[in-house]
Amino acid sequence: MITNSLLHTITEKEKFIVSNIQQLYGGDINEVFHVSTSNGEKVIKLNSNTYLPHLFKREKEGLEALSSTHTFIIPQIEGWGEIENVTYLIMNYISSEAVTQDHWEFFSENLALLHQQTQEYFGFSNDNYIGSLPQINTPIYKNAIDFYRELRLIPQLQLAQQSGFTFKNADRFLKNLENLIPKEAPALIHGDLWNGNFIATTQNQIALIDPATHFGIREIDLAMMQLFGGFPDVVFKSYEEHFLLEKNWRERQPIFQLYFLLVHLNIFGSSYFPRCQEIISRFS
Incomplete structure (x- = not known):
C-alpha cells in the first residue's frame, strides 16, 4: 500500500505542491492516484521497481507511439522515475464525460x-x-x-x-x-x-x-x-x-x-x- 507521504515526496521531487489526493480504481497492476497540484490535475501511477522491470518506461514508449499518430487524446508524460524502491509515472489528468x-x-x-x-x-x-x-x-x-x-x-x-x-x-x-x-x-x-x-x-x-x-x-x-x-x-x-x-x-x-x-x-x-x-x- 502506497502512503500519502510517498506521494508527497514524489511531488516535491517533481516540484509540485499537492492540494488533494484521490485513489483511482479499475486496474489490477498499479496503484493509481488523481492528484490536484499547483501545476494542475495529474495522474500518478506507482509500482514496485522490482516486480515489473521497466514497466513505466515501456508504457511511456507505447503512449508516445500512439500520440505520434494524432488520432486520439493520449496522456502526456510529465515525469517518471524511482524513489524508495517504487517507480512512478506522472501524466496529465483527463476528465471523462458521458458517451454520445x-x-x-x-x-x-x-x-x-x-x-x-x-x-x-x-x-x-x-x-x-x-x-x-x-x-x-x-x-x-x-x-x-x-x-x-x-x-x-x-x-x-x-x-x-x-x-x-x-x-x-x-x-x-x-x-x-x-x-x-x-x-x-x-x-x-x-x-x-x-x-x-x-x-x-x-x-x-x-x-x-x-x-x-x-x-x-x-x-x-x-x-x-x-x-x-x-x-x-x-x-x-x-x-x-x-x-x-x-x-x-x-x-x-x-x-x-x-x-x-x-x-x-x-x-x-x-x-x-x-x-x-x-x-x-x-x-x-
Whole structure:
C-alpha cells in the first residue's frame, strides 16, 4: 500500500505542491492516484521497481507511439522515475464525460486511422507488458500468422502449461491458424483495448490509456473490444466504412480473444480455462 507521504515526496521531487489526493480504481497492476497540484490535475501511477522491470518506461514508449499518430487524446508524460524502491509515472489528468453518438463516430474513424499506420515487421521497438505478463515484440516476422502463433499464443500456452493447464488439440489449432488468419500488413494497435482503457472526453473526442502498443493484427483490438463488452455495434459498422475488414472477421474474433483469455488464465487462474479450451477445440 502506497502512503500519502510517498506521494508527497514524489511531488516535491517533481516540484509540485499537492492540494488533494484521490485513489483511482479499475486496474489490477498499479496503484493509481488523481492528484490536484499547483501545476494542475495529474495522474500518478506507482509500482514496485522490482516486480515489473521497466514497466513505466515501456508504457511511456507505447503512449508516445500512439500520440505520434494524432488520432486520439493520449496522456502526456510529465515525469517518471524511482524513489524508495517504487517507480512512478506522472501524466496529465483527463476528465471523462458521458458517451454520445458523436464520441462513437470519432472513435471508430480514428481507430481506423490508427490501424492504417504500418511498418514492415510485426512487433515493436521493445518488449512490453500485457497486464502483468511480458509481451514479446521482437520484430522478426512479416507474416501475421507466424507473429500471432509464435509471439502471442505459444508463450501464453507454455506459461499455462507450467501452471498445470494442458489443452487438447492445441497443436492442431496452431497449425490451423494458417487457414484462419488473414494476410494483412502490420497495424499500429493499442493492444489492450477494453472499455476501461477508453475515456470519452471533451469536444466529442476519445482518450486512450494503459496501452500494450505494438504493430500487430488490427482484429486483435476489435476482439478485445468485444470480449468484455462496452462498445456498441455501430462502432464496428462505422469502422468498416473507414477501413474495410477481411470477410468473416466476426467469426474469427474468438481466435484473437484467445490471447487475452490465456493472459487472464495465467494471471487470475482456472476460471478462464474452459473458455480457452472451447476456442481451441472449435478451431482445431
